[in-house]
Amino acid sequence: MKLYDYILSPSCYKVRLMAAIAGVKLDLRPVDFHPGREHKTDPILALNPAGTIPILVDGALILTESSAMLTYLAALAAPGWLGDATPADRAQVEQWLAFSPRLTASCGGARLHDMLLMPGDIGALRASATRALRELEAALSARRRRGHSFLVGAIPTIADIACFPYVALAPDGGIDLGPYPSIRLWMRAIRGLPGFIEMPGIHRLHEASAEPAPEIGGTAG
Amino acid sequence: MRHQWYPVGIAAKLPDSPAESLLLGERVHIGRAKGGGPQVTDAKGRALPVLTRFGHVWTTLGTPERDLFTIPEADQPGRRLVDVGTVRVRCSPLRAVENFLDIAHFPFVHTDILGAEPHTEVERYEVEIREDSDEVWATKVRFFQPQAAKSAGGGITTDYMYRVPAPTCSILYKTSPPRPGEWDVITLFVQPMTEELCQVWPWMALFDDASTMTDMIHFQQMIFVQDRSILENQIPAKLPLDPGLEIPTRADMTSIAYRRWLKRHGYTYGAQLVAA
Numbered sequence: 001m002k003l004y005d006y007i008l009s010p011s012c013y014k015v016r017l018m019a020a021i022a023g024v025k026l027d028l029r030p031v032d033f034h035p036g037r038e039h040k041t042d043p044i045l046a047l048n049p050a051g052t053i054p055i056l057v058d059g060a061l062i063l064t065e066s067s068a069m070l071t072y073l074a075a076l077a078a079p080g081w082l083g084d085a086t087p088a089d090r091a092q093v094e095q096w097l098a099f100s101p102r103l104t105a106s107c108g109g110a111r112l113h114d115m116l117l118m119p120g121d122i123g124a125l126r127a128s129a130t131r132a133l134r135e136l137e138a139a140l141s142a143r144r145r146r147g148h149s150f151l152v153g154a155i156p157t158i159a160d161i162a163c164f165p166y167v168a169l170a171p172d173g174g175i176d177l178g179p180y181p182s183i184r185l186w187m188r189a190i191r192g193l194p195g196f197i198e199m200p201g202i203h204r205l206h207e208a209s210a211e212p213a214p215e216i217g218g219t220a221g
Numbered sequence: 222m223r224h225q226w227y228p229v230g231i232a233a234k235l236p237d238s239p240a241e242s243l244l245l246g247e248r249v250h251i252g253r254a255k256g257g258g259p260q261v262t263d264a265k266g267r268a269l270p271v272l273t274r275f276g277h278v279w280t281t282l283g284t285p286e287r288d289l290f291t292i293p294e295a296d297q298p299g300r301r302l303v304d305v306g307t308v309r310v311r312c313s314p315l316r317a318v319e320n321f322l323d324i325a326h327f328p329f330v331h332t333d334i335l336g337a338e339p340h341t342e343v344e345r346y347e348v349e350i351r352e353d354s355d356e357v358w359a360t361k362v363r364f365f366q367p368q369a370a371k372s373a374g375g376g377i378t379t380d381y382m383y384r385v386p387a388p389t390c391s392i393l394y395k396t397s398p399p400r401p402g403e404w405d406v407i408t409l410f411v412q413p414m415t416e417e418l419c420q421v422w423p424w425m426a427l428f429d430d431a432s433t434m435t436d437m438i439h440f441q442q443m444i445f446v447q448d449r450s451i452l453e454n455q456i457p458a459k460l461p462l463d464p465g466l467e468i469p470t471r472a473d474m475t476s477i478a479y480r481r482w483l484k485r486h487g488y489t490y491g492a493q494l495v496a497a
Contacts, residue, residue: 007439008446032435034442035234035306115309115449117420171450174311200446204332 001026004044004055006033008116010108010165011066012054013199018070018161021195022078034116067097070158083157092152096159102132103166110173111166122174129175133183136163140182149189156193164190168202222490223283225387228410228422230278231304235259243414245282245490275424276304277410290356290386294394295406295426303434305423305441307412312452313491314389314413315460315483317421320448321391321409322383322479324364325472330447333367337376340365343472350482357385357482359475370405371440372429373398383475388488389413397428405429407441416491417458421445459493466493 003019003026005012019026031053032038040051048055048064056063056072063069074081084090106129112118113125143151151159168187170177177184190196191205198204227244230236230251239252239262247264254260259278261269269280274289295302310317320326325343327336346362362381369379382394382404389411394404406426411419423441432440461467462484469477483492 007443030433030435030439032438035231035304036435036438038435114311115446117307117309171453198332200443201450203330203447206329206332 001056001058002029003027004029004031004047004053004057006031006039006053008200009033009053010111010169010199011052011104013165013202014066014161015054015056015069015073016199017165017197018073018078018081018158020197021161021193022073022076022081023195024073024077067100067158067162070097070161074158080155081158081161083152083155083159085153089153089157093157093159096151097162099132099135100162100166102128103136103163106132107166107170107173107175110175111169112173114173126173126175129170129173133167133170133175133177133180136167137180137183140186144182144185149186151186156190160186160190165199165202172201222388222488224281224285225283225389226272226279226281226285226289227389227412228277229261229280229412230259231306231422232259232273232276232278233304235278242412242420243418244280245413246415247282249280251278251280275408275410276302277422277424290390292392292406292408292426294404297403297426299428300406300426301429301434301437303425303427303437303441305425305438305445307420307422308442308445308449309414309418309420310449310452311418312455313417313459314411314419315491316452316455316458317411317419318385318389318391318409319460319476319479320452321393322359322385322475323473324362324381325470326451327364327366330451331444335366335369335444336364337367345471346474348474348478350478350485354386357383357475357478359383359478369395370398370427370429371432371436372427385479385482388483388486389419399430400428403428413490419491457493459491461493462489463494 003015005028031044033053038044039053045051047062050064054066056069063072083093106125109120110122110125110129113120113122150156167183229242235253239250242249242251250262252260259271259273261271261280263269271278271280272289279289328338328341344363346359348359350357360382364379366379367376369377379396384392392406392408394406397403397405405428408424410422410424413419423445425441427437429437462480
């Protein structure tokens with residue numbers, strides 16, 4: 001399974017993260033998004049006329065939407081992550097998958113503007129990011145009061161993976177996550193998941209790894 | 222400070238219509254001249270001096286006393302020259318350079334790539350301000366690295382040398398994994414936009430015949446963006462040149478020399494002079 005990938009893209013990271021959690025091995029094909037703008041060149045446009053990455057190719061199947069890729073990876077190798085235990089859960093997963101592009105456009109747009117000098121109205125981008133983050137905070141806060149750490153059902157789902165990266169990287173676009181305690185606890189829970197992998201700007205939980213072994217030859221007894 | 226050369230663009234990727242940017246708080250436009258070469262103008266439309274070196278376009282708001290530094294090693298045949306692409310950071314340009322000179326953060330910020338626990342010790346190394354060239358040098362730096370470069374197959378102890386030839390530019394020389402007798406050259410050229418905003422233009426001259434150009438670009442972008450969020454949260458935002466606010470350790474010798482050298486030159490753009 002081949003992923004057309006960019007190391008700094010949160011959308012590509014969603015797919016890498018889900019694949020790592022599901023234990024699916026990806027063949028990564030790096031795309032020179034910046035500074036080369038390779039995603040706008042003919043060979044990539046032939047695969048995805050929209051000129052966006054990621055692109056996931058598995059045999060004859062070509063997917064160009066990251067939410068569809070999450071669904072595919074989960075259905076293939078980690079069906080519990082589909083979050084379809086009840087009709088309501090299934091619908092709520094769909095609800096969050098459809099919400100996630102708002103984070104991409106707002107938090108992601110602010111990040112591209114501030115970090116890679118892409119054009120955009122930074123004030124408007126941050127304002128719409130704030131609205132989306134407030135909605136997410138309210139939902140996660142309500143979930144926490146019912147004893148849940150994740151967006152849907154009792155366990156993490158593709159809905160969490162779809163929303164997590166652009167939220168975690170919002171500070172890259174000058175958006176402070178200080179006002180969102182439930183979001184910060186949720187991000188911590190995701191970073192602590194078995195199989196979690198990082199991307200630049202999203203660090204692993206160092207305290208989740210084993211303590212380094214004592215130096216050999218240290219003080220005895 | 223006006224009389225230094227600063228990077229403002231990649232020579233091979235100049236915009237078709239002039240792009241606006243900031244240099245030392247002043248508005249500049251970077252584009253192409255009629256003949257196709259680089260052109261940089263100031264806020265009044267006056268053409269500024271330009272030169273092209275290390276794949277980048279350099280300009281100045283003043284009249285530099287000396288030519289831009291050179292990197293003789295980068296001219297060795299067989300090297301691949303990599304324009305990594307710019308990244309903007311809300312931090313002091315001097316903080317960006319200082320971070321580039323630091324080794325101790327590798328295991329914690331570049332975990333399993335440039336460092337890993339428990340290999341956290343920075344062994345003693347040598348630092349000097351070379352009077353003849355007026356540059357800061359750190360030599361005999363050694364560090365264990367799980368994946369020192371895209372071309373590294375596994376963990377190796379890497380030798381480093383650091384060089385600061387200009388206040389907002391730093392060059393590191395490190396063991397080339399495919400050619401252990403040679404140095405890979407990795408640079409960080411910093412464009413000071415304001416005292417707390419900068420644009421970095423990393424550039425590399427590597428011995429690596431196996432990796433694709435995109436692989437090499439992504440490796441370096443990955444490393445730099447791992448640093449970016451740390452840089453944007455440093456306190457104080459400006460680099461303190463006076464002792465008293467921060468307590469350095471032996472591993473910080475390069476940083477101490479860099480700060481001392483900046484102070485000696487009166488280079489204070491992005492610096493804090495009185496301890497807060």
